[in-house]
Amino acid sequence: MNGIVSYGAYVPSHKIETGEIASVWGADGSAWAKNLNVYSKSVPGPDEDVITISVEATRQAMKRANLNGDFIGAIYTGSESHPYAVKPTSTIVAEAIGATPNLTAADFEFACKAGTAAIQTCLGMVGDKQIDNGIAIGVDTSQGAPGDALEYSASAGGGALIIGSKKVIAQINHTTSYTTDTPDFWRREGQKYPRHGGRFTGKPAFFKHVVSCGMMMMQKAGTEAKDYDYVVTHQPNGKFPIRAAKTLGFTNEQFETGLLTPRIGNTYSGAVFLGLAAILDIAKPGDRILAVAYGSGAGSDAFDITVTDEIAKMDRSETVENLISRMKIINYATYAKYRGKLNMGASK
């Protein structure tokens, strides 16, 4: 029985409200918040990036499972905002949890679904008995260009899953993927901010892939929407995931626990990890979960998951809700300072 042995999550402790961003650009904050269903977004501090968030989330997962680094055979980190273009995030995470040197490590990139591709890779290696446990991480600190629609949602955060075969708290029954060449969102080498196809990111991109992959997953598992207690999908804003979930036949009760974007913004590679962590925080043995990630470019990975009796033995006192409730509001000036949007002049 292979699946999730433990999980960890991290969201920075600062947030900015949609209305504050809108006021800088003379836009209607209430309208933006309502249209995107995003009311605030997390903001990383000046000393936080994909590496620090990955380490914090992974350490939480290790602590929950009472594991040390000797038991980890692989670390894969999925992100589109790795601090280095050349030098892996995963080796720093490995060193920080004491897993070096007897492991394999690499960084993945597939827009917002690189982390779930890492889950599939770990599942394959655990299933083939090459490793006992592997860690899949999905984290981002992505940015939207000032004034761009993305600035209202692009935030920071993520999670880590330890994938293994022993003391599994949530069995991954099936996984499947749906992949095409769809240029809905991209960032060229050396460019600071991504670009996107506006409305093109919706129907032919997010909805086509998430809905198709979700349907394929249920077909493969022989399930229907009513067989699941929870569903979590990628959430680039607060509206897309609701529409996708409803199209797949799910109700508010099934998707509201994993829907975090209205309060923390779009954490890109971290979105499904954080939504899944929020579900695992309260899940009971026997609960069934459907998770569908989406990455621009484009593809979806889906997972059919059943929570096991082991989850009842796990310390789940540190929750995603705790992380969100500690967030403090900052203004746009502080946000601009923290996110490196200020021109400090030639001397800096």
Next chain:
Amino acid sequence: MSVPRFWRELDTRYNLIGSYCKITKTYHYPRRSFNPEAGRESIGSMEDYQFKGSGEIVSSTVVHQAQTGYEMFGPYCMAIIELDEGPRITTQIVDCDPEIVKPGMKVKSVFRKLGEDSESGILHYGTKFIVIEYNEVEESEENIPDIEV
């Protein structure tokens, strides 16, 4: 800082690895090859020890004239903290209003970026601390400054 020097100290910075002296049964940070209190007897009796990462504030100050590389934090809190095992270290306290940090407050370690060599240079990561328990310091009447009117 040179790349090799930082690399040599990775586990000290990332994972709070210090030393435990089996002679005096005391803890030391950063790592030591011998304990001055025990002298040459301690050579060979020092073993690596990973600190739990919890402690309390001994003293703190608010830095308004930020050091190079810390401009984006300003003002920020620097503090001397005492780890539960005994050693005292100087560290930045993050994720809170720097003015509220007071002696006795409980802290725990977090993994953060410490700095970078340059825009194209190596990134330095390590340990900073956050406050986990706020002991509300009541303002007694003696502490309230007189206001001249």
